[in-house]
Amino acid sequence: MGLKVNLKPSLKHSKEGQNLLKSALDYTQKPIDEKDQGLKSFKTEFAEGQKKDLTTLFPSLIAKADIKPYVSVAKLRGDDVQIMKRLVDKHDDDLGAMARDIKTNVMQWSKSELKRKREAYIAHHQ
Numbered sequence: 001m002g003l004k005v006n007l008k009p010s011l012k013h014s015k016e017g018q019n020l021l022k023s024a025l026d027y028t029q030k031p032i033d034e035k036d037q038g039l040k041s042f043k044t045e046f047a048e049g050q051k052k053d054l055t056t057l058f059p060s061l062i063a064k065a066d067i068k069p070y071v072s073v074a075k076l077r078g079d080d081v082q083i084m085k086r087l088v089d090k091h092d093d094d095l096g097a098m099a100r101d102i103k104t105n106v107m108q109w110s111k112s113e114l115k116r117k118r119e120a121y122i123a124h125h126q
Helices: 015-028 034-047 080-091 095-100 111-125
Strands: none
Touching: 080 095, 080 111, 095 111
16 A cells, blocks of 8 residues: 655645744734824725725816716617618618518617617717
């Protein structure tokens, strides 16, 4: 049978590993030195809940009051643009006729889908 040798012993089972774990534990439990006071004051400042205005720190940011909400319109992808171009050229505003035209409307979109895609086509491609 022979002896079985573990080539990758766990840290806690070897003497060197035990020493390494002990030194790491001692290092993590050390008190904060004088030179680490800046980091300590930074942590306590934000731990107390003091909020800073980010526009003063980063002047390129836009303030929340300056942001205007808007409704975005979806964009058409791939062949949808070509199909909608042919449908709009052929039927103009008649969504019912667009839905019934099975030769041009090869994707068989419903009236509501055609309405949404027509709005996107007009917004971005005309």
